[in-house]
Amino acid sequence: METKKSLFDNLQNFFGFDNFKGEQEAIITNILAGNDTFVIMPTGGGKSMCYQLPALMSEGTAIVISPLIALMKNQVDQLRAFGGSDSIAHFLNSSLTKADILRVKDDVLSGKTKLLYVAPESLTKQENVDFLRLNQVSFVAVDEAHCISEWGHDFRPEYRKIRQVISNIGDDIPIIALTATATPKVQQDIQKNLQMNNATVYKSSFNRSNLFYEVRAKRNAIKEIVKFVKQNQGKSGIIYCLSRKKVEEVAEALNLNGVKALPYHAGLDPKVRADTQDKFLMEDVDVIVATIAFGMGIDKPDVRYVIHHDMPKSMEGYYQETGRAGRDGGEGVCVAFYSGKDIDKLQKFMKDKPVAEREIGTQILKEVIDYAESSVCRRKQLLHYFGENFNEAGCNNMCDNCCGPKVHFDGEEHLHRALSLIKQIGEKFDDCHIINILMGKDDAQVKNYEHDKLEYFGSGKEQGENLWNSLMRQALLNNFLSKDIDQYGLLHLTKAGNSFIENPYSIRFLLNQEMGPTDDDDTEDGPKQGGGALDTELLQMLKDLRKKLAKQKGLPPFVIFQDPSLEEMCTHYPINTEELKQISGVGAGKALKFGAPFIDLIKKYVEDNDIDRPVDMVIKSAANKSALKVFIIQNIDRHLNLDDIAASKGLTYEEILKEVETIVNSGTKLNLNYYIDEMIDEDKQEEVFDYFKSAEVDSIDDALAELGSDDYTREEVQLMRIKFLSEVGN
Template identity: 55%
Template sequence: MDLHSPLKKFFGFNKFKGLQEQVVNSIVNGNNTFVIMPTGGGKSLCYQLPALMQEGTAIVVSPLIALMKNQVDAIRGISENNGVAHVLNSSLNKTEIAKVKEDISNGVTKLLYVAPESLIKEEYVLFLRTQKISFVAIDEAHCISEWGHDFRPEYRNLKHIIKAIDNVPVICLTATATEKVQEDILKTLGITDANRFKASFNRPNLFYEVRPKTKEVEKDIIRFVKQRIGKSGIIYCLSRKKVEEVAQILQVNGLNAVPYHAGLDAKTRAKHQDMFLMEDCDIVVATIAFGMGIDKPDVRFVIHHDIPKSLESYYQETGRAGRDDGEGYCLAFYSYKDIEKLEKFMSSKPVAEQEIGHALLQEVVGYAETSMNRRKYLLHYFGEDFDEINGEGADMDDNSRNQKKKHEAKEDVIKLLSVVKNTMQKYKSKEVVNTLIGKENALLTSHKTHLQPFFGIGKEKKAAYWMALVRQVLVVNFIKKEIEQYGVVKLTKEGESFLEKPVSFMMTEDHSYSEENDNTIITNAKSAGAATDATLVKLLKDLRKKVANKQGVPPFAVFQDPSLDDMALKYPINLEELSTVHGVGEGKARKFGKDFVALISNYVTENEILRPDDLIVKSTGTNSGIKLYIIQNTDRKLPLEDISKSKGLEMTELIKEMEAIIFSGTKLDINYALDDVLDEDQQEEIYDYFMEAETDKIQEALDEFDGDYDEDELRLMRIKFINEVGN
């Protein structure tokens, strides 16, 4: 049958895209059909065209009201009769429902979009049984499978409902599905005989990059976006709160951004979506609810502020970039802490669901930490081979552009796996690492692990090294995390056989995705889009040492390292500019700044340096109210618990706010609060430690005191110390 004339008549296209023609043929010939096509591949035309060509009404099951509305509008746009497409869902009143039924009965309606919840209603089922139905299309079919990333229980029942209406062909469509999900969908719907069509998942125009996520992630995002002014982008966050925060920070920094999440009312959501489509704003900051069925061809970048829960979600969300085959930059920020957070959320779910969730998360960790070609990794996950030398888009990812160093780690893997085995596979990764580096704690002592000959066999390397190795060994499936006993590490068959017959294991270096200290700012070019001037940093460190000696204080009490890094990025040449630097407020600038800005000013002149004028990232100002409140109420000697409660802060969050105040040079007297927590001798001991210490990193203080003090106590003492010595 010639399908080109209806294609031209209804849609105005002269030719089909990819597999569309074969799929339409399969449906027109009355076959069950299963279609996997990546986002932007033209899935909806696959069922719209046969529906318009055939007698009767096609039922389209779709999970999202917004998506249905978009598609109905699009179909109505190509026909003079509005009744050609209808939506049947909870948003309609009685009169509207009557109109829909009338149009179907009169043979006007070719496409009826329904949510699965509506299709269950008996009155609709009874009505549809009396009508001529051409076929049933199930869009976003991965919702059927509990292995899918977007599982909806009400989708599981579709097989029985379709049978109750009529014995018609079924067409399922999805933009992402692994082998497991595909089989599950076909089995659940009882259509294992379906014709299967799978398009390539390779999107050669997309560039994939993963960067370490630090405390400065918002700054990194702003720098990235400012280099792409006027281009459209989507920034995904996992929580509504984070969406609001990020959108606000972008707005304050002069960027045209709006938030989008399920907590906003429908009117605001629709307005923000339209602003994005109509180019009244450049950036949408959204939870994953945004983007399904968004047909905006020129999204130029997709940023993941938080790593998603599965590679399917990641693939689908990044797939919204560059649908016009133009540039599409996919940037994800990754820190293992985010994965641990997601694991914690999961621990309250039923075991079967946890198992699936953990398996999906493990794939995400593998992708983020891999040193292989990211496109190859992604396509392999979807069951597709990719030639990383000659394949289309082979060099379009960060790993291919700058190869990471590897080293032989066979002996270390043996140590790691034998510790897992010899501790009877009862520890989580943290305890396994503590055993390797010989760090005692209550749990290890209770099991007498600290008395074993293997305790401390890896102490020549740091905990961070072993943690990275644990993750790389997880990715190749030598060990697995036990679900029943949340997070306990067990050896797999592959791990056992490696121990019996060890072979080479190349470990990837330069993958420190952890946050180094409390105020890390990443300033290497690759991760921040701007490079720190290493020569200047050295000069500033020498000057800091001189100033510190003169004042009789440790160097970090003058300025912390992140502040020096930031000076070498912004080149401030007067005190006003200096007070915009990370961790430097007006007080600190006045107290120590004169020599520093003089040095920078000379350096800029001598080296003819062009100073950046756009790297000053403003904060939203929401915190300044809190800061003022803290200063006023510590002056009044109000207990810290009361201050934190009244502002809805956890104690750790309050301490963080206080640190920001004193690190920027403002005085804050909390002696009254410390006296309730620590006696005079304890305070003196910690104070002396900071006076002698090379660095003010809390982790080093915790290691030094080895459990005598907890983190909050040390942080509070550091505040007192900097307040008295540095401010």
């Protein structure tokens, strides 16, 4: 009883809390009793308290092994603030000077330091091992313990040496391992490697009931992100991207649109990264755009949304990153953009890795694909991945799949067919192989095993691949099947699966949503229609105005603005030059030259019809979204051959012409005479130029039909059209 009282006294005196969260009390009591302890607790559950409090109450110094310098600094600062003395907690890592290291060692030797944070790389240095042997070590806490396992999302080889080092420091030192993400497989790996099979295991539920999960097909992602952030102005958020380049691009787009955002990635100077972190914590900045390195150990409780511009490489990564939202129990929205192209990129990265690593990576990535494409409750899938069964009714519509429209199918016969096939071929294959047999695919592995001779071969073709993908996923989620992740994801029948083959019963499954074609932001140069229905009445008025102006200036209408630009004006309603410049195909040149009457007309139309303008939809993009445009303009100014410009950027001739066309369409003047004069003789040039002067539309096909495709090539007409638009329109 005395211990219990002193436990609460210490909690109150040191941290100012009256009560423990979840299983904290049981965990701390177990550590104080000198037992090995394994804590699996989701982000925000209060893991650090589990080793901080017993360290303060024990004789000697507790060693905390952590891979993250940012996290160490953060926790040491907090402990010093609570304890009122700097010597109570220290860290030992590569960022310290020699003088710093001496001060740390003096404090530890004198018994003032209760917690010493060490990076695994520093721990393995012989001089540090020798030093730690001189001290009384109360216990060793291994934080982020999933780094031990190759099946974890953040494997670090130096973590596998920790057990050996602990044995060198002293005998019978208790170990506490902690992680926020551990699948059953990773859990087993950690215990085996740290030789703590007799440890007491405390596993909390992974359900974060306040988080809303959503996956969107990736179309115009940057535009959608800016729109989302503008709708949540003033709230803190983190946006994750897979590449540094995309981090910079998204941060720039947000700043252009009046959002205080900063990039964060490993390519930045450590001081800049530390400043960025502080600005986010101090709320000088609302949004951080980061590669996955950000947010580890950043204890900001009121992050209101986490957006994934790209799907992460693993479900653990996804869980941990989304877990940075709503740690105070308040609102937390998690939106991820999914595109097949992104998955292809991730698979390409894996091609150069050793075979074993590639196999593991492929298995882990497949879980991400299944999660994104499935129509089942997101929470149920996420928790199942961590070995937790969850009834989707408990989701309370806190994910897009539970809120959205559902398409069910009767699964009794299909499930029976799939399970019987798995049993017949001996439970030695993965889901792709099973689906290939059912779909009757011409697949090498199917033929090698002569599974194309089975009665099941092609028997599911009529139902389509999406149905079988949906069914296999849900057979796993509902525990008819289990997946042997160690053995390349081979499927085994469970007791429930075998029982279903014997006694099938009526069961309904959800059909996966078709994500449809998705694209990357890199292809967003062409005019895209914004959200909202097209205002046909305004479109007609704008076309009439364009015709009138064209007549006055003696120009074809398309030289002033092309149709896609007018259509975009009808969804965005730009009412000043700044807004007009953001319309695709307008640009600064055209906005100044032709914009005024269009702006006046739209402004009056908006007022007369009392239109609520979707201001957030007019999203500014960087004036020259790609450095490529600047490069092309500069090299045309230097009179370089178009073929050479294309070759130096790895483009085809057609691609370079398309880029040049986009530049000219937006109102930039380009003088290509030096090149055209070499390619097309003068008479031909004149004839095409005259044709475009009187043309109603700027179609190259119409021009070729009129001028005769025997006399002119498409390329010649295209070049002349560029020259015409540049000279006459810009």
